[in-house]
Amino acid sequence: MKSAIAGAAALACAAAAHAQPWPQRPVRVIVNVAAGGGVDMIARIAAQHYAAVWGQPFVVDNRAGAGGNIGAELVAKAAPDGYTLLVSSATVVTNAAARAQAYDPVRDFAPVTKLTANPYIVVVTPALPVRSVPELVALAKTKPGGLSFASAGTGSILHMGGELLAAMTGASMTHVPYKGVAEAYPAVVSGQVDWMLGSPISALPLMKAGRMRGIAVSSPARSRALPELPTVAESGVPGYDVVAWFGMFAPADTPPAIVARLNAEAKRALATPEVTRRMEAEGTDVVVNSPHEFAAQVKAEYAKWRALVVKMGMKF
Numbered sequence: 579m580k581s582a583i584a585g586a587a588a589l590a591c592a593a594a595a596h597a598q599p600w601p602q603r604p605v606r607v608i609v610n611v612a613a614g615g616g617v618d619m620i621a622r623i624a625a626q627h628y629a630a631v632w633g634q635p636f637v638v639d640n641r642a643g644a645g646g647n648i649g650a651e652l653v654a655k656a657a658p659d660g661y662t663l664l665v666s667s668a669t670v671v672t673n674a675a676a677r678a679q680a681y682d683p684v685r686d687f688a689p690v691t692k693l694t695a696n697p698y699i700v701v702v703t704p705a706l707p708v709r710s711v712p713e714l715v716a717l718a719k720t721k722p723g724g725l726s727f728a729s730a731g732t733g734s735i736l737h738m739g740g741e742l743l744a745a746m747t748g749a750s751m752t753h754v755p756y757k758g759v760a761e762a763y764p765a766v767v768s769g770q771v772d773w774m775l776g777s778p779i780s781a782l783p784l785m786k787a788g789r790m791r792g793i794a795v796s797s798p799a800r801s802r803a804l805p806e807l808p809t810v811a812e813s814g815v816p817g818y819d820v821v822a823w824f825g826m827f828a829p830a831d832t833p834p835a836i837v838a839r840l841n842a843e844a845k846r847a848l849a850t851p852e853v854t855r856r857m858e859a860e861g862t863d864v865v866v867n868s869p870h871e872f873a874a875q876v877k878a879e880y881a882k883w884r885a886l887v888v889k890m891g892m893k894f
Contacts, residue, residue, distance in 0.1 A: 600660050600836055604635040608649045610666035611640045611758075616779045616862070620693050620824045620848075621665040627847030628840075642758075647679055654681035658688070658829040660836040665693070665826050668735040671876060675883035676733035676892065683880050689872040690826040690840045693848060696862040697797030698739060698775035698822055699782075700810065701790040705769050711743075711794045711813035714773065718749035726752040728762040728774040736762070738883050739775045739796060739820035745890055746815050766790055777822055778803055778861025796820040803861035823865070825872060837869050 605628070609621045618640060625636035641649030650670050656662035664670070664687070671683045681687075700711060708714045718725040729737035732755045744751045754771050756762040759780060765771040767789045775796060776784075782803075784790045794810045795801045798819050810818040826844060828837060845866040847853070854864050867875075886892075 600833075600839075601632055601634045603661065604637055605661050605663065607636050607638050607663045607665060608653055609638055609640045610649045610664065610670060611642045616694075616777065616860070617665060617667060617824050623853060624665070624693065624826065624844050624847050628843055631843055631846075647673055647681075650683075651680045653827060653829055654686035656829045658831040658833075660828060660832055660840075663690070663826060663828055663840070665824060667822060667824055668879060669730075669733070670825075670827070671879050672735045672738045672883050673733040675880055676738065676887055684877050686830050687827040687876075688830050688832045688837055689869055689876055690828055690837055691844050691869065692823050692825045692865045692867050692872045692875065693844060694857060694862050695821050695823040695865050696778055696860075697795040697801050697809075698736070698820060699778060699785070699792045699801075699804070699807070700743075700773060700794045700796065701766060701776040701781050701785065701792050702773040703766050703769045703771070704788065704791055706772050706791075709791070709793055710808075711810055711815060714793065715747045715749045715814070718744075718747075718751050722750035723752050725749075725773070726754050726771045728754050728756055728765050728771040730759045730762055731755050731757060735820070735822065736775045738886065741890065741892070742820060742886060743810065743815065743818065745886060746818055763790075775820065782861065801861055802858065825876075834869075841866070841869055 607621055607625050609618055611618060621638050625638050628636045650664060650666065653662055653664035673679055674681065674683045702708055702714065708717055727740040729740060731737065737753060737755060740753060756765065762774055763784060766774050767784065781790065785792050792807055794813050795804060795807050796810055798809065798811060800809055801807065826840065848864045848866055857864050
């Protein structure tokens with residue numbers, strides 16, 4: 579009798595605990611700092627808002643190493659209880675498309691929302707005698723493999739975007755990986771590397787100072803921040819589309835109700851006039867789409883980059 583009562587009490591306690599509203603304790607927000615400039619800022623805007631709304635700390639935990647894979651693996655393997663989140667760029671997708679990782683970007687995450695998006699800028703070293711994508715491609719074809727492009731690491735979105743341009747134009751170019759954009763930019767500025775895809779938030783100051791030259795943007799439409807720059811697509815490479823984004827993920831099987839709450843409050847955090855103006859001044863758009871929309875985009879991008887790797891026979 580006593581054991582039956584004890585068992586019933588245990589079940590009641592478990593049910594009560596399960597019914598407790600989330601969050602009841604601090605939440606860790608792992609940030610893939612290999613994603614590039616601005617990701618920490620975006621994560622902190624969301625985390626501070628969440629903490630204010632729900633009265634629990636949302637602790638931002640910057641993780642570098644292995645091109646951002648360490649942070650992604652931690653979240654993929656975390657309990658699906660809403661207490662571990664990931665904020666990353668598309669690198670979480672491209673890394674997995676380039677080579678097998680300890681996580682699957684489609685299977686192992688519950689996408690919460692795409693937070694922001696922006697085009698990249700094709701930037702070249704000032705000494706390079708090109709002022710357009712056609713001129714860059716023509717020069718590359720005169721000396722196959724002689725022109726080089728920098729990236730934030732093998733498998734990063736910057737690497738894959740450069741490979742896509744080479745593949746779509748038939749121009750052979752040499753990839754030079756760095757540990758992050760902080761190391762890649764100086765290489766382009768100094769002329770050690772010829773060009774790269776740069777994010778507006780970090781490339782614009784260098785362009786304004788005359789240390790790099792922008793020749794095109796990577797998105798399908800022109801950037802509102804740089805309307806004078808043509809797109810790569812309208813510069814003779816139709817269909818070229820590489821857009822930078824920062825997104826939030828939870829582990830797969832996180833309760834949909836938690837994902838929905840995170841999504842709704844992310845919209846409130848980033849869609850304020852102050853944040854929107856700040857982002858637009860840096861060439862970035864606030865997005866905050868639905869979990870379903872973001873999941874579909876992640877799946878499509880993974881398929882796109884995986885197809886490129888297979889088609890080109892890339893070996894890393």
